[in-house]
Amino acid sequence: MSELELRGVVAGHAPRGRIRVGTLLAGLFALYLLAACLFPDAVATADPNQIAPKEAFSGPSPAHWFGTDESGRDVYSRVVFGTANSLLIGLAATAIGLVLGLILAVLAAFGGRFFDFTVNRTVEVLFAFPGLLLALLVIVIAGPGPVTATIAVGLSTAPGYARIIRGQLIGIRSSGYVEAARVLGHPPSRILGRHILPNALAPLLVLATLGIGQAIVWASALSFLGLGALPPTAEWGAMLSAGRTYIGTAWWLTVFPGLMIVLTTVASTVLGRALTRIGGRS
Amino acid sequence: MTPGSANRVLLRLAGAVFVLWAVATLTFFAMRLIPGDPALAILGGPGSQASPEALEQARREHGLDQPLLVQYAAMLGRLLSGDLGSSYALKVPVADLLAAQLPGTLLLAVCSLLVAWVIAIALALFSTGAGRIAASVGHGIELAGAALPHFWLATVLIAVFSTSLGWLPPVSSGDLSGLVLPVLTLAIPLAGFLAAIMRESMLDALAQPYVLSARARGESELGIRARHAIRHAAIPGVALSGWALGSLLSGAVIVETIFARPGLGRTLVQAVTVRDVPVVTGVVLVVALVYVLMTLASDAASAIVDPRQRAQASPQEVGA
Amino acid sequence: QSSAGGEPVEGGTLVYASGDAEPDCLDPHVGGNYPQALIAGQYLESLVSIDEDGEIIPWLASDWTSSEDGLSWDFTLQDDVRFSDGSPLTAADVKATVEHIQDPATGSSTGYLALGKVTGVEAVSDTVARFTLSAPDSALLESLSMPWLAIESAAGIARGIDENCLAPIGTGPFVVDEWVKQDRVSLVRNEEYNSPPADAAHSGPAHLEAIDWRFLPDSASRYAALQAGQVDVIDNAQPDTLAAAADAGTFTEIDAPRPGASNRLELNSGKAPFNDPFVREAFIRAVDVNDGIDALFFGTAERSYSALSSVEPLGYSDEALFDHDLDAAEALLDEAGWTETDADGYRVKNGERLSLAFPVSTNQSIPAEQSLFEQVQATAAEAGFEVTISPLDLSSWYGALFSNDYDVVSAPYTKVGPDVLRILYHSASITPAPSGYFANLAQLNDPELDALLSQASSSLDADERAALYAEAQERILGSFTVLPLYDQQNHFLLGKQVQGARAINTVSTPNFYDAWLSE
């Protein structure tokens, strides 16, 4: 009796219960970032602000893993010391953007009869206001600095989030399960909290994890316009934009901070997924 | 039903006018809030050694000596009569300036949006089904794409396609070949973003019974994603497109700077830098207008992609 | 000065890529900044020019004489010069030009200040214009050589600012044809041109048929465009590009430092902590920029020890004042009472940290310079100075200066001749103009210096003038309010096909009258 297995149709999912290699790597990277945030001195190999103009623009070497920058500072150590600032901008700006976006979207999608016109229009006004101008205004008014950059980036990304979430909410609010919950007499807050938001959360999670990297990039764009972090603060976005001038002569100035941003985004996405997988099963 | 839909259109229009008004108002007061004297902008920028008489005269001429509310009313009056005013710094009518800047930026933004969609859909189609490795690689590309700074991408694209290969001009040359690199620069990160969002909804959609039913008809994996799942997955992205275009318009500044393209983004940043209030207001109004139009379009597009949204166009009594 | 010889080729369009901001107005009378000077040199001409040796030479004015007391100057104009609109150049146009610059409604700054002592111009005849002055002005000819005081047609001026800004009417070798905002200015050859300066290489119309003057704000793209052959000339070539270009060997470089002041840091002596000369000296001793300049500028910029540009013949240097000496700095700080040190290693006095505000204009400082400022920050910290660098947009930067919210600042100033010292360091320049503008950012208030500067600017005796300026500079540098860095950088890169282009020795703007394109 020969038993032959029929192939499944869709590429099979990983077997449950085993941690994937990707998740493991992402976790390790996250730990590394955490260490860099909390104990930068231990993780770094040099003082991030120690200049050595004579050693400027030297490529990666055992002494300087990521090379040195235009002032001879150790790029690796600057990347390490920049972690806290960059993650602050990434996380806080994304949090601001998402929370604001979520509130706006919920108001827009569930404004109700009375609020419908005014709230929706107000939300639209915020959407319509160019994000760049918003960022510029915040910086011009409040002066440059990490907090300002965070707020500026958060504010200017909120409308995008709001827009996506709103589209998502509109689809979900007419779904059968939301109707079923209404028929059960559950109050809107409960429906929103238990059905609508969690179901809108999948794309939201992607947004959030992507947002971390994007916020840092946004901040670097502000640096490009000359309005980024205060020197000599190490911050990935500012390092990127400062290193851009030398992209032809010293590639390591942009590639390593850029890589950190990308890796952070990837790791947070992978971890976010893993978390929802665990959460979704329980 | 007809009076109802006529009402809806009217409401929508009123909404659009409201948005434009509010945006103009916000800009007006925000520009007063920031430090810097607009009268200086009129007299050759903040570094000018303008005489007191000249400053006084400039203020009087532009009504800057009036109380704020009077100035505000005057601005609204001008806007209502369709007059965007004259640039403080450039001394040309803002309308002319915008007419010259808008087409280039709009072309850039629209092309970028379209190219981004093409790339995003291709990514989503080819990396969601085929094997774990391909999926991971595809996902990695998306995430990296979404996390690429424009200026870095632009510089790399120039280094590869202009300096090394010599295929494309590094800066705008006025023809289509000059549009390729700027469009790619804007499109690649947006594509990564769109694709990453699509992927989630796509995976959800692929678990649905109608997908099984399509398989039972003999639909291929690609066909399933292309004909079924992608539409479900595209819903959030489509909703985003109107906003994306608006933000591309104002956010094009980096690309416009690097590729030396005249455009709204540069105009806006420059105008903010020298406090050229009429130009800032003009650009903001244009961006808002494009946004309003695009929202209408993307709502319509969403309704095509997802008819459920059409049914919900009027507010339901979910919340209240 | 084209090294590659050969007969000039007639015709062709030269594409010039400018990294400077696009002017708001093509008429350099209005406002008056360097970007305007760059382009205006192609279509406007001045009464006089300056040759390689720094001597004043004739241009639109073939001859000039001054009265004994120096209060009246007669300029005789060249014969038969015509504006691009066909009208002849007369003394009335000179009069109209000066009146235009002095009219507050024009909003001229650079030209206006340079004509400070001129009370009026009289058209003695069609060809003779007489300037009357309130006081002798040793800088008058230097001032008049600058593009911001170039002669425009009276008829053109009469059209009003708005129109004149779009296409000023001058006598230059090229004429403004079209201005596409944020993109380019098209210049076409002036076929009737006959008024080259005395040091030009040829006569008659220019070789080039047209110049396509493009605005390419990004330095990397500018260089990429030059490499791709999309443009023929770029300005504001960045240090790394210059190094790369020198390695590649495929481009010609023109290094033309700007005249007037050098690029320098000014220490605000008007308020604490820099009202204490010990603290100023301590700062200057503490800061080490030499290695940084070498690295950041790839050897394209030379350290300066003078308040004036190296192209100024009357410039005075004193290297000894700027020796890096950390021990001396610390001793000076101790002496000034900044004896304590806090946990972060900064000096403290009466519970107050030794903090310095350093606003940096991101529109005016190139990346290499901003990096250098970070090194200033880092080296000053070693002595216990906390330097806070805030990158600001132009308006906010001026705002910070006007409200006296700065201790260190870098603000370049371009003007032909040492008279720039009077503008920058005379105590009269501490009083802000109504717009808030004041040029004496060091807030140097030294009556003796004031006297020296006033005397020098009225002295018509060259030797006396030189001696006075030397003494004045000694006082300025000795006050430790100035840390000179290097000349105002002004590098052009030209494709090998460009021949005969040069920078004019007035304010070092490029001139394409003699230029031609080979191939």
Added chain:
Amino acid sequence: MTTTPGSTTPLLDVAGLSVSFAHGTVVHDVDLSLHAGECLAIVGESGSGKSVTARALLGLAGPNAAVLAERLELLGTDRLGASERAWRGVRGREVGLVLQDALVSLDPLRPIGREIGDAIRLHERPGAAETHARVLRLLERVAMPNPEQAIRQRSGELSGGLRQRALIAAALALNPPVLIADEPTTALDVSVQARILALLAEVKEQGTGILLISHDLAVVNQLADRIIVMRAGRVVEQGPTRRLLEQPQHAYTRELIAAIPRSAPRPAPATAIPAGGQSGAPPLLQARGLSKAFRVPGGRLQAVDDVSLELHAGQTLGLVGESGSGKSTLARLLLGLATADAGTVTLDGEPWSPLPEKARRGRRHRIGAIYQDSLGSFDPRWSVGRIVQDAIRGPETVTSLLGQVGLAPELAPRNPLTLSGGQRQRVSIARALAAEPELLICDEPVSALDVTVQAQILELLARLQRERGLSMLFISHDLAVIRQLSDRVAVMRGGRILEQGAAESLFTDPQHEYTEQLLADAPRLVG
């Protein structure tokens, strides 16, 4: 030209088929074969593995399934370990599959014309015009009213029965030699069901082999040549239809046959409930002049047209009618899920439907609902247990509620997507009961249940009515069920109520000719 079973190579020949999921093996060692022109029916307990077997035959058991078989031959070709590409050639062309979940098996974003057209386009490549024509013909064959309009509608705009017909049309599109039909008539009224059965008979006549899965033994009796009875993933008995129905061998088969609802009147309620109006109390639920129209391609569709009805406490109102006649829409109006164009609903004499949602919320718990599309009514991210738990208002627990509807507590952590059709329907019922409503609006609550489970559920409902005075609006196409359960019955067609009256009189003495026809079309097990 009927082929005698066994005389030729079978179209379908399977031996030792087993399917396992992470939680266990759900199909054990199933053998079956199907010949041209033959109809093989699979009947059995809900959740016994019928649908999984059907899907496995097409290589569609799903990514989490492990499928093992000793032999799997389709049209004489071995398909063991076939490549995905090879399977694609089979699906739709050699084997047509009508999935059980008719309500959710059509892409909600695409017009059904496209969905059916795809089946054609994928294997043959006719022009657009020809595809259109063929789709139209198919829709006519499955008795789709107004096919020209339907072709442009999306599944969300179609009633359950209309969707099911579209799905059958898609499966028949290429005249495949094998047709697997999983509960193809659950959502159809008896008249349309009769037409579809006739169509299937005709197809069979033409030589197609049909594998029919159904809980409705009357339907099976009409069409099937052989029957397989499944329980708990195993085949317990098989044989020719007549023999099996008349002399069932296995105890479960006997149980099944005994549970078939006879078209018999409702047993008299234990406690006499006063008929409406006599007590003077207002009806629990009353609708007056309800109307609702939809915009459809090329016009408007009056889905509910001036409907008035009343339902008294402790009573059951049965609602029968043509598929697409507006039953579900009426239910949605009564629930306040859709806004009526005209008319009002009162609950206990107090206004209900015109009120804003806020004003209704406090009384929501009095009305429960069982939806026709049960899967759509479940939050896709929630487990069965959580869905039920969320609705509980009384002392019951998830386990006890699941037990009442015949579900094992092991199902609680599962996602509804992985349940069988009947299991989902029972989760939906459990959820409705969890809220302990006074009034239950049930839209085809037992359509996917095998007769034994169905009997169990009906008994449960009857008990609740007896014990708690539960009132019900009971929508069903199954006249026997309606007759067994209802006090009064309303008959709908084209959005209107044609006839309304006491159940018994309506069944014995129908006034309207449509009602007469309905009664005539009802399939009977014997006869």
